[in-house]
Amino acid sequence: MTHHPDHEVELYRDEGAYEVYVDVPGYDRGDFDLRWHDGRLRVTAEQRDAEGETRVYNRHVSVPRRIEADEISATYSDGVLHVRLPISADESRPGTRIEVSE
Template sequence: MTHHPDHEVELFKDEGAYQVYVDLPGYDRDDVDLRWHDGRLHVTAEHRTGAGETRVFNRHVSVPRRIDADAISATFGEDVLTVRLPVAEGGSRPGTRIEVGE
C-alpha cells in the first residue's frame, strides 16, 4: 500500500533510513528525474500535455545524516514517488560540531 502524503513532500526517519514521499499527481514515472547530489535529494518532474503545455515540479530535500548513496532506492505508484535514503555506517552528522559558549 502506498503512503499518500498530506503535503507535496514528506520526510520520515525509520530504522536506519529516511523515507521521502513526494506527491506527483498527473505525472508519470518517466516524467521524473531523481538525483542524489552534494548531500541533497533533487526531484524534478516535467509533464507535457497534449495542448502543448508543460508542468514542472522541482524540489530539493536535505537530511541531517550521511547517506549511503549506492543503496538509495525509489519507486513510483499511485501518483506518489517514494525514496529510501539509507543512513551510512557511522552516519554522524556531516561537518564539525561547534560548541556554543555563554
C-alpha cells in the same frame, strides 16, 4: 499499499533509512529526474501536454545524516513518489561542528 502523504512532501526516519514521500499525481515514472548531491535529494519532474504546455515540479529535501548513495531506491505508484535514503553505518553528521562561545 501506497502511503498517501497528508502534505506535499513528508520525511520520516525508519529502521536505518529516511523515507521521503512526495505527492505528485499525474506524472509518469519517466517524467522524474532524481538526484542525490551534497546531502540533498532533488526531485524534478517535467511533463509536456498535447498543446505543448509544460508542467514542472521541483523540490529539494535535506537530511542531517550521511546517506549510502549507492543504495538509494525510488518507486512511483498511485501518484506518490517514495524515495528510500539508507543511512550510512557511519552515523556522524556531515560537516564540521562549530562550538558556540560566550
